Amino acid sequence: MEENKLATREKLKTYFEKGKYPTQSQFSDLVDSLRHKADILTNDEMVALANNLASIENGFISYNLSGNIKDQEFPIVISSKDREDQVITLGRRDNYPEEKRYFFGNRPYTIQAKEFSAEGLEENEYYVMSSYIPSQYPIARMFGNNLPAIPDGFKFGTLAGDAKNFQMQINKQEFGQKISVINTSIKLVNKTKESIQYRVSTINWSDDYTTEDMVTSHYDLWDDLSIFYRADLGNIAQSIECRVYDEDNGNLLTTGYLYAGQNNQDVYTGGQVLKIRNVRIECDYITFED
Incomplete structure (x- = not known):
């Protein structure tokens, strides 16, 4: 009887090439060894991944959502010469208001807004947004309620040269009065x-x-x-x-x-x-x- 040992991918390829098939046990073991896109990383795996990310030269956004922002989402568009536009949706995940997302392609990256949400506000509440790119100075705006929205295509700037980190903070605040x-x-x-x-x-x-x-x-x-x-x-x-x-x-x-x-x-x-x-x-x- 053939011993049910876990075969490598290359070994399994030879089975198919010769008209043979992996046993049910071998096939099951191989499937278990693969990662499905729906799988959740363990904490140790996330730490290992984060350590590997330290060597990545791609640009990234680090952002913070505060002031009890829960379900609102704020998409941004990243454009580079060698890749199609990338849309990154900024949103708060559970108890983690601070997040980091990496960009595809190579610098320079042009960073723009894509119709920021202005929902989830009570009377006299507003969103306060500030963004920062190294070598530039902060861009700040308020939006929501009676104030103009952050429009589709609003340009935050261009991440170029040695700069890697685009920073953004959005905070929901109550001002006690209408602001115009x-x-x-x-x-x-x-x-x-x-x-x-x-x-x-x-x-x-x-x-x-x-x-x-x-x-x-x-x-x-x-x-x-x-x-x-x-x-x-x-x-x-x-x-x-x-x-x-x-x-x-x-x-x-x-x-x-x-x-x-x-x-x-x-x-x-x-x-x-x-x-x-x-x-x-x-x-x-x-x-x-x-």
Whole structure:
């Protein structure tokens, strides 16, 4: 009688090639040795897998959902040149509000929203979202109830170079009152030959750096804007002064300086733009006197 020993896959292939068949016991043992996609990993297996993931060079998202977010889902789309678009759905799993998901393909990855859920809110509750990509600055928005949704195609940024980790946090909060969007128009007048970028930030609303004119969509509960600048003047002999004006009446609001011989990064103007609807930023060379 043939002994019922567990045969290897290669051995079983030879059975079929020769017109033979594995015994029922051999076939059962082989099936048991395979992993089904519905199988749940043991804790030891998950630890071993996590240790192996440490060597993966692919980008990933690490995210946190807090504030009693339960059944809501927030899908994002990852685009890379060598793979089809990948959709990752951010959701809270049991008692694990923090999660990590890896991206297919290679950098650069363009990361966009795909119609975030705005359900599961009581009156005066809102979702507060912030995202961060290395080499960029946080993008923050609120959504839900009367506030605009995060639209399909909303761009969080591009993960490129050595950057691997895209971070996102979504928190459900109760503010005790209705919050509305207000707008401030910002115009940049760059009278220099240098590349000068600025960004605008306030509580729960911020954008990355730009050289273009823009219109904010911040919130009436925090109608005070902070403006930051960056410009690489490492090979430039003249410093630059950036003045912020109220476009409606010409009043000077704040002044910031970008210094010659330096790579100026995230330079704060030292003041806030409070309840102003139209702003003009003028940047020009200055000469300091001894």
